[in-house]
Amino acid sequence: MSAPAGHAAASGLPVRAWVADRATVLTVLWFGALVAGTWPLVLAAAGPDLPLIGVVAHVSGMLAGYGVLVLLVLMARSPALERGIGADVLARWHGLAGRAVVGLVLLHAVGAVAAWAQLTGVGLLLGSWQVLGMPAMPAAAVGTVLMLVAAAASVRAARRTLRHETWHGLHLLMYLAVALGFAHMLAGPDLVGHRVLQICWALAYTHVAALLVRHRVLTPLRQAARHRMRVGGVRPEGPGVVSISVTGDHLAELHAEPGQFFRWRFLTPDLWRTAHPFSLSAAPTATELRLTVKALGDGSTDLQDVPVGTWVIAEGPYGAVTSARRSHRNVLLIAGGVGITPMRALFETLPLGPGEDLLLLYRARTPEELLFREELDAIAVRRGARVGYLLGAEREPLSAGGLQRMVPDLVDRDVYLCGSPGLTSAVRASLRTAGLPPGQLHEERFAF
Numbered sequence: 001m002s003a004p005a006g007h008a009a010a011s012g013l014p015v016r017a018w019v020a021d022r023a024t025v026l027t028v029l030w031f032g033a034l035v036a037g038t039w040p041l042v043l044a045a046a047g048p049d050l051p052l053i054g055v056v057a058h059v060s061g062m063l064a065g066y067g068v069l070v071l072l073v074l075m076a077r078s079p080a081l082e083r084g085i086g087a088d089v090l091a092r093w094h095g096l097a098g099r100a101v102v103g104l105v106l107l108h109a110v111g112a113v114a115a116w117a118q119l120t121g122v123g124l125l126l127g128s129w130q131v132l133g134m135p136a137m138p139a140a141a142v143g144t145v146l147m148l149v150a151a152a153a154s155v156r157a158a159r160r161t162l163r164h165e166t167w168h169g170l171h172l173l174m175y176l177a178v179a180l181g182f183a184h185m186l187a188g189p190d191l192v193g194h195r196v197l198q199i200c201w202a203l204a205y206t207h208v209a210a211l212l213v214r215h216r217v218l219t220p221l222r223q224a225a226r227h228r229m230r231v232g233g234v235r236p237e238g239p240g241v242v243s244i245s246v247t248g249d250h251l252a253e254l255h256a257e258p259g260q261f262f263r264w265r266f267l268t269p270d271l272w273r274t275a276h277p278f279s280l281s282a283a284p285t286a287t288e289l290r291l292t293v294k295a296l297g298d299g300s301t302d303l304q305d306v307p308v309g310t311w312v313i314a315e316g317p318y319g320a321v322t323s324a325r326r327s328h329r330n331v332l333l334i335a336g337g338v339g340i341t342p343m344r345a346l347f348e349t350l351p352l353g354p355g356e357d358l359l360l361l362y363r364a365r366t367p368e369e370l371l372f373r374e375e376l377d378a379i380a381v382r383r384g385a386r387v388g389y390l391l392g393a394e395r396e397p398l399s400a401g402g403l404q405r406m407v408p409d410l411v412d413r414d415v416y417l418c419g420s421p422g423l424t425s426a427v428r429a430s431l432r433t434a435g436l437p438p439g440q441l442h443e444e445r446f447a448f
């Protein structure tokens with residue numbers, strides 16, 4: 001764990017807890033994997049002879065059980081991880097770990113059946129049947145099928161064709177899959193007979209389940225009751241884009257920072273089922289939060305005329321792309337399209353000392369698509385910052401050469417970046433070519 005995330009609350013709340021950093025979290029996760037993967041090897045070395053495939057089954061089983069725990073922790077929305085690492089990075093790690101877990105579960109299942117068939121001399125078919133009859137195995141087998149269904153829905157090609165809500169519903173099957181497989185983990189030969197280990201394993205799962213319930217269910221409910229948020233106003237910003245101001249009580253207690261986002265659930269008959277992530281597009285105040293929504297699909301289109309007075313539940317704040325990431329005096333903000341939302345909030349608030357430079361480069365295809373133009377110009381004048389508008393489909397201004405021409409001290413700056421996936425990957429490559437150290441790039445992705 002590294003530096004504390006911030007400030008003592010104006011409300012008198014205690015100073016916010018410590019936040020996690022990538023290196024520490026990855027070290028802890030890999031160490032856990034090493035321990036989980038080594039234990040079956042220790043047992044195999046000390047116990048009766050086991051065919052190699054059996055050892056593989058044991059190691060992959062323990063690693064899969066541990067991997068599931070990691071998957072759940074990464075998605076528990078724990079503030080320490082969300083603020084320190086960022087939801088997009090956690091989602092990427094979750095995706096990678098998910099693929100590994102599915103592979104390990106399949107290896108474990110195939111290995112266990114093959115080892116049993118080899119040890120007992122029965123064929124693979126009969127072996128499978130006998131393995132299925134072992135304690136807790138039928139439930140684990142159903143759990144494995146559910147896990148495979150959820151995993152198949154997450155394959156990129158499948159996910160593109162599914163509505164977000166359908167994909168999310170299928171993904172929630174993972175919780176059922178884990179619950180069904182839990183007894184099998186405790187009854188497996190690597191834990192059975194080792195009472196202390198069984199208790200530790202069960203406690204680890206209980207702890208993670210408690211984290212999930214706390215941060216994904218109880219905290220949003222508590223926040224809803226405490227902050228009583230409602231839509232205070234809806235203002236058109238451009239074609240298919242509106243800013244929604246959300247008013248509420250005690251909002252300072254949320255410790256929201258410019259650059260962060262919430263998952264917003266608008267309680268209308270059409271919208272209440274789904275929480276959509278939207279960044280803060282202005283600095284939060286004690287009574288108001290502002291988000292800006294571009295109509296993209298059903299949900300964001302319905303939000304264009306959400307009635308004033310609608311109740312809102314906001315889960316968050318999330319996101320690590322805040323001023324806390326800054327390590328240099330001069331800062332470059334790069335925004336593309338609706339990616340301007342968090343950049344506008346940062347442009348308004350990033351601390352700017354004497355002699356420091358804050359430059360915002362904002363790319364849009366046409367002048368009509370530029371959002372907040374008047375606000376941005378006013379902020380630039382008020383703060384002594386600079387804003388440059390890059391119009392047109394040409395990517396040249398955001399090439400390595402283009403950026404170096406516009407920002408000669410590029411490599412000595414922090415760069416904050418937000419835009420469409422195509423634009424951000426092109427800019428990321430340009431910045432790498434221009435020599436920007438990776439640690440100085442702070443990126444918010446509008447996709448998980």
Ligand SMILES: Cc1cc2nc3c(=O)[nH]c(=O)nc-3n(C[C@H](O)[C@H](O)[C@H](O)COP(=O)(O)OP(=O)(O)OC[C@H]3O[C@@H](n4cnc5c(N)ncnc54)[C@H](O)[C@@H]3O)c2cc1C
Nearest residue numbers: 164275276277278279292293294297298299300341446447
């Ligand atoms: C961290 C973050 C911050 C964002 N900030 C803004 C912002 O400030 N302004 C803005 O206009 N857009 C923002 N977006 C994008 C916005 O969340 C999506 O455009 C919106 O959820 C689309 O919903 P839909 O039902 O209209 O579209 P759909 O057609 O259902 O989906 C369009 C795309 O959005 C994704 N999406 C849909 N629902 C969700 C959801 N509940 N959670 C995650 N992804 C979803 C889908 O996977 C798909 O890729 C942000 C996204 C993220 C991840």
